[in-house]
Amino acid sequence: MQRVLIVFGLLIALLGGVIWTDRPLPPADLTLIIRLDYNTLDPQRMSYNHDIRLAYAIYEPLVRWDNLDPDFTIVPAAAERWEVSDDYRTYTFHIRENATWSNGEPLTAHDYAYAWQRAVMPDTAADYATLFFHIEGAEDFFEWRTAQLEAYGDLPASERTREAAIALREEANAHFDATVGLEAVSDKVLRVTLERPTPFFLDLTCFAIYSPVHRDTVERFVSVNAATGALQQDHGWTKPPNVVTNGPYRVERWRFKREMRLSANPHYWSEEFPREETVSILPIVDQNTGVLAFETGLSQWHTDVTVDYIADMIEKKQRGEYPAIQPMQAFGTYFWSFNCRERFNDGRPNPFHDARVRRAFAMSVDKDSIATNIKRSGEEPADVFIPPGSIAGFESPRGLSFDPERARAELEAAGWIDRNGDGVPENAAGEPFPVIELLGSTGSYHDDVGLALGRKWEETLGVRTKVVMKETKVYRQDLKKKDFMMARGGWFGDFGDPVTFLDLHKTGDGNNDRGYSDPAFDEMLERAQRETDPAKRMEILAEAERYTMEETLPILPIWHYNWFYMYHPPTNDNGTPNPGGLRYMSSHQRLVQYIWQVEVVREDENGGAS
Amino acid sequence: MIGLIVRRLVQLPMILLVIYTITFVLAWSLPGSAVINDEGRQPPAAVLEAMEKQYNLDNPVLFYWEYLYGVTGLKWAAGAITNDPDAPSVVFDFGPSFRFEDWTVNELIGSSLPVSVALGLSAILIALSIGLFAGVVGAVKPNSLVDLATLAVALVGISLPSFVVGTVLLILFPVWMGVGQVGSWGRPQDMVLPALTLSLPFAAYIARLTRIGMIEALQSDYVRTARAKGVSMGTVVWKHALKNAFLPVLSYLGPAAAFAMTGSFVVETVFRVPGIGQHFVDAVRNKDLFVIMGVTLIFAGMLVIFNLIVDVMYRWVDPRIEQ
Numbered sequence: 001m002q003r004v005l006i007v008f009g010l011l012i013a014l015l016g017g018v019i020w021t022d023r024p025l026p027p028a029d030l031t032l033i034i035r036l037d038y039n040t041l042d043p044q045r046m047s048y049n050h051d052i053r054l055a056y057a058i059y060e061p062l063v064r065w066d067n068l069d070p071d072f073t074i075v076p077a078a079a080e081r082w083e084v085s086d087d088y089r090t091y092t093f094h095i096r097e098n099a100t101w102s103n104g105e106p107l108t109a110h111d112y113a114y115a116w117q118r119a120v121m122p123d124t125a126a127d128y129a130t131l132f133f134h135i136e137g138a139e140d141f142f143e144w145r146t147a148q149l150e151a152y153g154d155l156p157a158s159e160r161t162r163e164a165a166i167a168l169r170e171e172a173n174a175h176f177d178a179t180v181g182l183e184a185v186s187d188k189v190l191r192v193t194l195e196r197p198t199p200f201f202l203d204l205t206c207f208a209i210y211s212p213v214h215r216d217t218v219e220r221f222v223s224v225n226a227a228t229g230a231l232q233q234d235h236g237w238t239k240p241p242n243v244v245t246n247g248p249y250r251v252e253r254w255r256f257k258r259e260m261r262l263s264a265n266p267h268y269w270s271e272e273f274p275r276e277e278t279v280s281i282l283p284i285v286d287q288n289t290g291v292l293a294f295e296t297g298l299s300q301w302h303t304d305v306t307v308d309y310i311a312d313m314i315e316k317k318q319r320g321e322y323p324a325i326q327p328m329q330a331f332g333t334y335f336w337s338f339n340c341r342e343r344f345n346d347g348r349p350n351p352f353h354d355a356r357v358r359r360a361f362a363m364s365v366d367k368d369s370i371a372t373n374i375k376r377s378g379e380e381p382a383d384v385f386i387p388p389g390s391i392a393g394f395e396s397p398r399g400l401s402f403d404p405e406r407a408r409a410e411l412e413a414a415g416w417i418d419r420n421g422d423g424v425p426e427n428a429a430g431e432p433f434p435v436i437e438l439l440g441s442t443g444s445y446h447d448d449v450g451l452a453l454g455r456k457w458e459e460t461l462g463v464r465t466k467v468v469m470k471e472t473k474v475y476r477q478d479l480k481k482k483d484f485m486m487a488r489g490g491w492f493g494d495f496g497d498p499v500t501f502l503d504l505h506k507t508g509d510g511n512n513d514r515g516y517s518d519p520a521f522d523e524m525l526e527r528a529q530r531e532t533d534p535a536k537r538m539e540i541l542a543e544a545e546r547y548t549m550e551e552t553l554p555i556l557p558i559w560h561y562n563w564f565y566m567y568h569p570p571t572n573d574n575g576t577p578n579p580g581g582l583r584y585m586s587s588h589q590r591l592v593q594y595i596w597q598v599e600v601v602r603e604d605e606n607g608g609a610s
Numbered sequence: 611m612i613g614l615i616v617r618r619l620v621q622l623p624m625i626l627l628v629i630y631t632i633t634f635v636l637a638w639s640l641p642g643s644a645v646i647n648d649e650g651r652q653p654p655a656a657v658l659e660a661m662e663k664q665y666n667l668d669n670p671v672l673f674y675w676e677y678l679y680g681v682t683g684l685k686w687a688a689g690a691i692t693n694d695p696d697a698p699s700v701v702f703d704f705g706p707s708f709r710f711e712d713w714t715v716n717e718l719i720g721s722s723l724p725v726s727v728a729l730g731l732s733a734i735l736i737a738l739s740i741g742l743f744a745g746v747v748g749a750v751k752p753n754s755l756v757d758l759a760t761l762a763v764a765l766v767g768i769s770l771p772s773f774v775v776g777t778v779l780l781i782l783f784p785v786w787m788g789v790g791q792v793g794s795w796g797r798p799q800d801m802v803l804p805a806l807t808l809s810l811p812f813a814a815y816i817a818r819l820t821r822i823g824m825i826e827a828l829q830s831d832y833v834r835t836a837r838a839k840g841v842s843m844g845t846v847v848w849k850h851a852l853k854n855a856f857l858p859v860l861s862y863l864g865p866a867a868a869f870a871m872t873g874s875f876v877v878e879t880v881f882r883v884p885g886i887g888q889h890f891v892d893a894v895r896n897k898d899l900f901v902i903m904g905v906t907l908i909f910a911g912m913l914v915i916f917n918l919i920v921d922v923m924y925r926w927v928d929p930r931i932e933q
Contacts, residue, residue: 004856004927008738011731018728024796033793040711047651125661127653146656162695223696228664235712256713256721257884258795284793285888286879288777293793293882296784473642473897480646494651510652 028280041238047127059211088197109184136181200497214244248596274596311376332492382557397546516554705900726885730871737812745820767814823855864920
């Protein structure tokens with residue numbers, strides 16, 4: 001038995017050693033809760049919301065939004081000023097003389113040019129590559145490079161050597177410099193020439209994807225793949241101590257699924273920012289644990305609350321009992337997609353190919369009742385795609401509202417009439433309206449919404465439906481193959497222009513899951529692209545939105561998303577400071593929050609807040 | 611003893627190869643694509659194609675062999691010999707993660723496995739303490755109130771799912787009593803509640819095993835002889851009976867330790883433990899092929915090795931067992 005005790009003792013000692021060597025850092029000035037750990041710290045490869053928010057803390061684009069201004073105006077960031085040419089095609093940015101990287105090296109125009117070229121290179125596999133195609137020659141370069149790599153891949157293996165791949169890269173760099181309208185005129189001046197006047201280009205340059213990367217650091221982790229000719233990057237550069245940033249914060253420590261620790265960048269040009277010296281960001285996957293962690297004081301800001309009792313929290317808030325839950329209107333819309341193609345994948349004719357049928361379906365839905373009875377968390381019911389009021393100068397159309405009479409008339413006009421009295425409409429050939437499968441992904445409210453929609457359609461139109469929920473991966477695959485009848489969908493805008501939504505309906509767009517293709521609509525977008533007068537351009541885009549939301553309906557909008565934070569308001573009801581509350585949070589629909597701007601209300605403010 | 615160890619260690623690679631092959635076939639046949647985003651914006655189609663090509667996602671046979679080449683260390687060895695600058699920097703290269711783009715599977719396992727091992731070890735130690743104590747007490751006075759109480763606790767431990775136990779503990783201690791902190795990880799005290807939650811099913815099983823073994827041992831001739839010679843009950847239990855009653859527990863400890871130390875999805879998510887258990891579930895959900903295979907191989911390897919350790923300990927504790 002003593003032998004067993006020895007083993008016990010050894011194990012306990014080992015355990016103690018492991019625990020002792022793995023101590024956490026002291027609490028930070030500001031602690032955030034996120035739902036999932038970051039996917040990447042490489043700004044050009046980001047596409048998730050929380051990654052992008054982190055990018056604004058550690059990187060700094062040339063310009064930024066004033067997110068506390070209701071008009072969301074654009075103000076200087078790393079660039080202190082910029083000029084736009086008379087034809088609105090050339091932008092010249094002047095970078096601050098005192099802008100530096102976190103390692104003390106000066107920030108240069110070359111860093112931006114390098115970063116933006118990375119985004120355009122197909123090798124980088126940037127989700128947002130197309131956002132750079134507004135730069136002159138960028139799209140052509142993307143295609144040129146893709147073709148160049150393909151041609152290289154077809155060479156016999158003996159010719160695909162390291163030297164050949166390096167030469168290939170040099171050729172691509174030379175081609176980029178010669179054909180793409182991006183030029184570092186000097187160390188501090190960046191000149192960008194656009195394909196055509198793009199009124200939202202400045203807005204794009206505020207976006208995290210347009211952040212710079214520290215060229216020398218990244219290059220240490222880039223190599224060429226002799227077999228494919230493509231550049232490959234080792235992601236080691238995004239981890240401290242390697243990662244070099246130019247934003248208000250630098251990355252102190254990143255431990256996967258444990259903590260992201262930021263500290264003020266000592267080389268940042270502004271004296272005023274960041275307001276908090278250290279920031280700790282904790283990924284908490286379990287939603288319930290996340291809320292409990294906030295409630296018990298682990299964090300001052302829970303950035304993404306999705307618990308299913310959120311409606312109850314909001315109810316409490318309305319009674320004044322739960323001030324910490326903060327519903328924010330977001331820049332996005334929840335919708336259901338119609339498959340718009342002529343036939344389903346199994347060869348059956350698709351009734352939704354007829355826009356009248358789509359309109360009939362849209363007008364049978366009482367979105368107000370769905371939002372208030374199913375989602376129950378204050379979302380605005382949606383009759384249009386672009387959240388009204390979110391884009392300055394854009395006038396939203398009315399869209400189609402709940403109108404069962406007109407819905408039935410539309411369906412009849414499309415030839416679907418209940419001819420044999422069984423309650424289900426038939427077409428002229430006597431074939432009944434197919435049972436509509438409503439495809440969604442598991443683990444959310446989509447099944448409830450699907451059931452409510454189905455009930456409405458059965459009531460109003462006599463159409464039978466079936467709700468089918470699949471795992472996200474399978475659902476996503478079905479969408480990609482256009483193997484669905486109707487499917488849930490959602491979209492968040494990326495930049496402050498209607499095309500961030502409208503591009504979704506463009507023929508052949510990578511995010512056009514519906515297979516919607518309408519030459520009239522494509523023509524409108526093209527016309528808007530050519531239009532140089534901003535006001536006229538907005539009119540064309542408003543017409544495009546009206547056209548798709550009142551006539552052709554590739555999607556059926558249900559509600560405009562709300563996003564839910566938890567944080568304590570900065571002041572109590574009587575106006576006194578509320579210690580632990582947060583100041584300088586933006587409530588603008590675009591929901592851009594700059595972590596470096598946020599301030600925690602302290603205990604000792606104004607000689608001791610109560 | 612040496613023969614046993616050598617034999618098992620020779621078997622290990624073959625077992626792992628079989629497990630790898632089965633896992634590969636299952637993971638490959640998961641629906642969906644590993645490289646497309648579940649939500650939001652998709653990269654241009656040309657980019658997706660290039661990515662699938664880069665990771666051999668368009669060619670299962672090539673994928674199978676390339677992965678084997680990297681994970682066995684052969685690629686590293688070949689690179690070291692030919693001085694290839696593209697050679698992997700680690701000997702056993704488990705590949706990249708598709709979902710968490712900045713991390714390799716080696717890094718994921720490297721950061722999460724020690725956490726799970728420490729937590730699993732604590733859980734097993736707690737389980738042994740509770741289980742042995744409850745089992746012995748129950749066996750000394752079978753069908754007494756104490757025995758029934760431990761039986762009830764064991765039943766609860768086995769049948770209550772850990773998300774219930776975990777959530778109840780969280781609400782009871784940090785939320786109501788203010789002891790500990792929800793969502794905190796890294797301080798020694800943060801490990802107590804998750805380790806306790808993780809240990810309960812194991813404790814229950816150990817308690818039942820001990821009780822049965824103990825009752826049997828206490829009825830045996832040598833115990834009766836010892837008692838007749840005037841040896842006290844405590845000494846008999848501790849010195850004679852427990853030794854025999856412990857053997858079934860010991861053989862259960864091998865698989866139990868492997869399971870406890872490769873983490874639990876539920877315990878890890880409820881208590882925000884950055885362990886390896888969540889990768890088993892998340893990787894399948896995300897079709898993160900390299901992660902699926904990495905964690906499965908690690909788990910299989912640990913299972914084999916822990917069973918070996920238990921077998922060795924068996925012989926050490928009880929020298930009568932030779933073959």
